[in-house]
Amino acid sequence: AADGPGGAVVVFHDTGAERERIDRSADRYAYSEMAREQAEYELAEATWLGDLTLALVSTLEADEALARVARLLVPRLADAAVIDLVVDRGRVRRTAWTHQDTDQVPAEVLEADPPAYAEASAAPLAQVLTGGPTQYLSAPFHTGDPAPPAEGDALGRATTAMLTELAAEHVLIVPVRLRTSTFGALTLSRGAAGPPFSAADRVLAEEVARRTALGLDNARLHAQQADIAATLQRALLTDLPDVSTLELAAHYRPAERTAEVGGDWYDAFPLPDGDLALVVGDVTGHDIQAAARMSELRNMLRALAVDRPDEDPGTILRRLDNAQAHLGLADSATVVLARLHALPDGAWQLSWSTAGHPPPLLITADGRTRYLTDAHSMLIGLRPNTVRPTATTELPPGSTVLLYTDGLIESRTQDIDTGMTRLRQHTAVHHAQPLDRLCVTLARTLGDIRDDITLIAARIPPAP
Template sequence: MEAEPHDDDPRSLDVDRAVQDALDWLTLVAEASEALASTLEVEPGLRRLSRVLVPALADWCAIDLTDDTGRLRRAVLEHRDPEMATAALSELLLPEADHTSTAPLARALRGTEPLQLSDFPDPDRATDALHRAELEAFALLGADRAVLVPLRARHRVLGVLTLVRTGPEGPDEQGRLPLITELAHRIALAVDNARLHALVARTAERMQRSLLPALPQSGPLELAARYDPARAGAEVGGDWYDAFLLPDEALALIIGDVTGHDLKAAVAMSQLRNMLRGIAADRKEPPGKILARLDAANHILYPGQILTCAYALVTKPEPEAGWLLHYAVAGHPPPLLVTREGDARFLEGGRSLLLGVRPGSVRTDAVEPLPPGCTVLLYTDGLVERRGEVLDHGLTRLRGRAAALAEEPVETFCDRLMDELAEGGTDDVAMIAVRIPDTTPRCYTATAE
């Protein structure tokens, strides 16, 4: 019977080394997969991945991606010395090269297997502009040996992964080629998935924007509206605004938010918006009754679909009377009233449950006098909600900023709110504002100097 190897036996050392290499391999693959899965945005994920590859597999690495024309763009460059990487990233768009180019990047794009390099000529010996750019990068950042792997996914070449050692130290790349090839495959799939996700998001956003209405000509009333998709991430939701004149010349204002963050939510938004338009145009009823009818129709036609909505009517019953706001709010943030003097308060009347939660729920409404020169703002929760923050903080922030903008034109009023408050959000934002005409003179108090 063959004796078992002892701890000092060469066979035992070989086994231990093989086990350790396998563990290192699995750990590296797991860390790389986690980095790639941490975001659906291409470049942030690749930057996190590059910090795993350097120094585990290279002293510096580059990931170059093809654009729609097939030209390479340097998406990521990671070096042991961050200052070196910054110096080499002065030009992100790499020079073009034809199908005969001898540049390593061009050869890698044409090939199917990893390309190994150990000879790095002087940049003056370059055969074309892309070749020169590569040789200049190797000379600037250092190179003793390199591996270039094409990034292929779904029968397409999406770019090239370059791993470079600057000295003879470190394990031999030949034994790690299967690992490097596996990582390149995972990178390619992540890039392709991110691009597909971005395409779907752009399609949903274009559709959503195309469905948002042109604002009506509403006589003395000034109207402005804004829509902005989520700035963090690539998702698109079901936020919408609407405004139209009814036969009795009342101005209908609507803001809504359908649950979900995808193309399905955008489609549901368009269906429910049109349904609400039809109900409002057909029925001369208070806002609470209109929302109750929308809730009933939503339950019949789209069971399980949940949304929030605020529906308001701006009316002037008599020529000499003041303007009034009739409104109802179903699970939505309250309208904000800002006077011309800068007093801001939320309108808390006419509140009821979200639509789609409990069909048949009572939908109340409220009436608010609108003083001359005031602004009424309807908005979605993306303007005030922040992760890890109490909602009241966001509402307080909105009220303060809106009060400070009370005298600005209504278009500027909306622009500034969007710029200053939507920046830190993770959800879509829609808003619509109406400015009541300022028909009374202001009173000024003289102050002696």
């Protein structure tokens, strides 16, 4: 509108549509930001759960796996995390714990095992362990028992004391459960500076507990397989023959922490001509199948040696390799076959052949040691019909011949050369021990507890 010549011109503009467009743009931007933040949160959560799952599946040791879980939960989800496992009816073992401020929390507050509890206990931890759902607690805590504190439930009082020492304000006790089996409970706590546990926190904690239960179930099944393999292997190891002219001893020690058992064996049996055969071997694999294959290979070796007692150890091992290739007894194996022969003048002679196995160790009566490194060839199962040599040596009076598996000299932290040096040193120090005690001493002192160890030894009579 113009107000006369030279007057001001005023332009009116309707800004309603523009404001609406700007508002829509702002809403879209805000929604986009919210969606991005939600996606980042979900990605971070999925990554964290992936790390937790990896921590569980990368070890078959339950205690180590639970310790890793506890460390991942703090401070991601709680100020303190405690994992208790049911070990028997009414009994609990505290397996893992951690706190974000370890300097202010005495170790005894977290490491003590909880007291035993009854099925009818009103303590929140007991309710979870007996099949109940997740429990949410907030300060001030109580045992859930109407009786006076001095007469109340011991588990409830112990839980209250622990949470009080932790200065906890908000607590979740989540069952570590798979189907109908409750393995234990996961206790998470936050102090006054932290917010209460939200519904999302509870869902996340229950997912952590579910994955923990899966890991525990996997470790339990693996341990059962290890027990079966060890039991089977012990049953398959033969009793030593009664040989009045020699001192014989053998020892088998299964792996203590994992299922790496099943392939080692020792054997000793008389031959028709009066000689004594000594064997130590190791079949590829560490499971029940390896134990079964070991039994087949051991029995086949026995039959071949007894069938033709005039053959030397190398020839017998060659026939064993051919039989293995034809019958598929094992993928591969290492073996030492030795033969002790008494000469007419009272001396003793040893002949042996080694197929990919550590060499026998000879210990004299005065403690000197040397490895019998002759007659070495490739392991069984690689190339049938391979010519296998045999070596022979005379044994001094009072000397000892030791055959063993690689678990005695090799481990994840020690190379085989170092292990063989240590074996010589220890046998030199303890050579005067009775033979059965010497085998036990070597197995306990040397080797790797994560691998099984097998030894067999023969001691020649001393000089008249």
